[in-house]
Amino acid sequence: MDTRIDEIAAGIYRLSTFVSEIAAPAGFTFNQFLIRGEEPLLFHTGLRRMFPQVRAAVARLMPVERLRWISFGHYEADECGAMNEWLAMAPRAEIAHGQTSALVSLTDMADRAPRILADGAVIDLGGDKRVRYLDTPHVPHGWDAGVMYEEATGTLLGGDLFTQTGNGSALTEGDIVGPAIAAEDMFGFSSLTPGMPGTIRRLAGLAPRTIALMHGPAFRGDGAAALRALADSYERRMTAQDGARLAAA
């Protein structure tokens, strides 16, 4: 397993590790995103067992002890399993996440108290980078779920949204909705809640130019259209499930 590094938007780096055993034969990627700035931010820590490898990848881009912010989609091993290793490595690093994540998991599980972000809160990373935190409860899973949006580059750090299998190019301008629907069919990883399409459509309002997938390539193009199409697909899935339930009743 090696970790490849690609700059997917100005000053935003995708660190990608491919694991061929998961969802074989296609395999599965685990991606972290480093935003350079005076106060660098790492979105997703990687699995705890992957820490030596991710640390080595970050070290190719900057001194690891300079890391200032750690954030992620929600409390799960691939999102934040190595958070305490990072806190130990980088003395000024703080975990930044929403209130639910902090109160449910992080105040107990993290070795330093997290910075609690309100929905819509902004962290200025210096340089020209600013990240906005947005609560996305249960989307695509986890009631503590949230995403970040880097405003200067128009990059949505979407976590598990649009998850897909395989190991293609770092950046695509092609379809990311079809592969996400196929992965949903395979894993059933999303919480199909009534609020879900609306939460995804709210993200479409950001009109991101790049969407950074945690599991898959980064997408460059009309992010609003991709998000609206994803919301539509989930809505159709829920309608079909309701129909099947009624037919069986």
Ligand SMILES: [Fe+2]
């Ligand atoms: Fe997840």
Ligand SMILES: [Fe+2]
């Ligand atoms: Fe994930």
